[in-house]
Amino acid sequence: MDLQLDRICHAYGDTEVLRDISLEIPQGRIICLVGPSGCGKSTLLRMIGGLERPSAGRVLQVGEPPKDSLNPLTYVFQDFALLPWRSVRGNISLVLEDHGIKGAAADQIIEDVLARTKLSDFAKALPKQLSGGMKQRVAIARALAVNPSVMLMDEPLSALDSQTRELLMDDLVALWTRQPFTAVYVTHNLAEAVRLGHAIVVLSRRPGEIREVVEIDKPLAERGYGDRDLEEVQKHLWTLMRDEARAADEELLDV
Numbered sequence: 001m002d003l004q005l006d007r008i009c010h011a012y013g014d015t016e017v018l019r020d021i022s023l024e025i026p027q028g029r030i031i032c033l034v035g036p037s038g039c040g041k042s043t044l045l046r047m048i049g050g051l052e053r054p055s056a057g058r059v060l061q062v063g064e065p066p067k068d069s070l071n072p073l074t075y076v077f078q079d080f081a082l083l084p085w086r087s088v089r090g091n092i093s094l095v096l097e098d099h100g101i102k103g104a105a106a107d108q109i110i111e112d113v114l115a116r117t118k119l120s121d122f123a124k125a126l127p128k129q130l131s132g133g134m135k136q137r138v139a140i141a142r143a144l145a146v147n148p149s150v151m152l153m154d155e156p157l158s159a160l161d162s163q164t165r166e167l168l169m170d171d172l173v174a175l176w177t178r179q180p181f182t183a184v185y186v187t188h189n190l191a192e193a194v195r196l197g198h199a200i201v202v203l204s205r206r207p208g209e210i211r212e213v214v215e216i217d218k219p220l221a222e223r224g225y226g227d228r229d230l231e232e233v234q235k236h237l238w239t240l241m242r243d244e245a246r247a248a249d250e251e252l253l254d255v
């Protein structure tokens with residue numbers, strides 16, 4: 001299933017947040033959203049996920065979600081959102097229980113997503129026993145368990161230290177390479193965007209408008225830490241964003 005954003009505009013009261021956003025989100029691609037603080041990235045993600053309705057414009061689903069998809073649009077949050085009293089397995093089984101999937105059918109899905117996220121040995125652990133990076137892997141496993149058409153990822157790595165972020169980026173690339181998934185990935189971190197994005201959508205400061213969509217052809221598996229080509233793209237992104245980021249920053253200080 002592809003998604004199409006068709007001229008989305010949004011305002012909260014008198015505050016115009018998003019202006020005329022049209023975008024294609026093709027199946028099997030990771031689309032990163034970057035832009036200055038407060039430009040409307042998370043708002044746009046909520047519109048895509050159907051949690052909020054835009055003031056104008058539409059989010060179109062083109063084609064069918066996978067037949068066994070329990071939740072076509074599934075979020076992965078920055079703060080992991082795990083239940084502390086449930087084990088890794090229990091956190092994943094919860095979303096299946098919500099859909100009445102139990103027993104052998106649930107076990108099969110859980111084993112699969114634990115293996116895909118390299119968590120098989122940690123099924124019985126409680127969240128408090130896990131590092132931040134491991135917790136986020138559990139959250140990703142839980143999202144994969146519902147076989148989403150599109151994962152909506154709101155700064156999923158930003159609560160993690162830089163080394164853990166690197167490791168998780170490698171994990172996400174390996175996960176995508178084995179079995180491509182579709183994601184809209186909001187981040188402040190341009191290094192993350194160039195490492196994971198097939199396309200990077202640069203928004204202006206509020207009201208967020210698309211300034212440029214930067215496509216990166218290099219396969220994800222060939223992108224590494226310190227890659228020269230990616231550094232060039234990152235520089236270009238920063239050039240696009242620098243003045244707007246400064247203006248947005250100063251605007252926030254005035255509030």
Ligand SMILES: Nc1ncnc2c1ncn2[C@@H]1O[C@H](COP(=O)(O)OP(=O)(O)OP(=O)(O)O)[C@@H](O)[C@H]1O
Nearest residue numbers: 012017035036037038039040041042043044188206
């Ligand atoms: N429910 C709401 N009611 C009123 N204003 C809101 C609401 N949600 C967001 N806003 C405002 O809309 C603007 C965009 O917010 P949003 O969180 O989407 O931006 P963002 O680009 O994700 O920001 P950041 O990069 O800082 O996370 C901000 O000015 C915010 O204060």
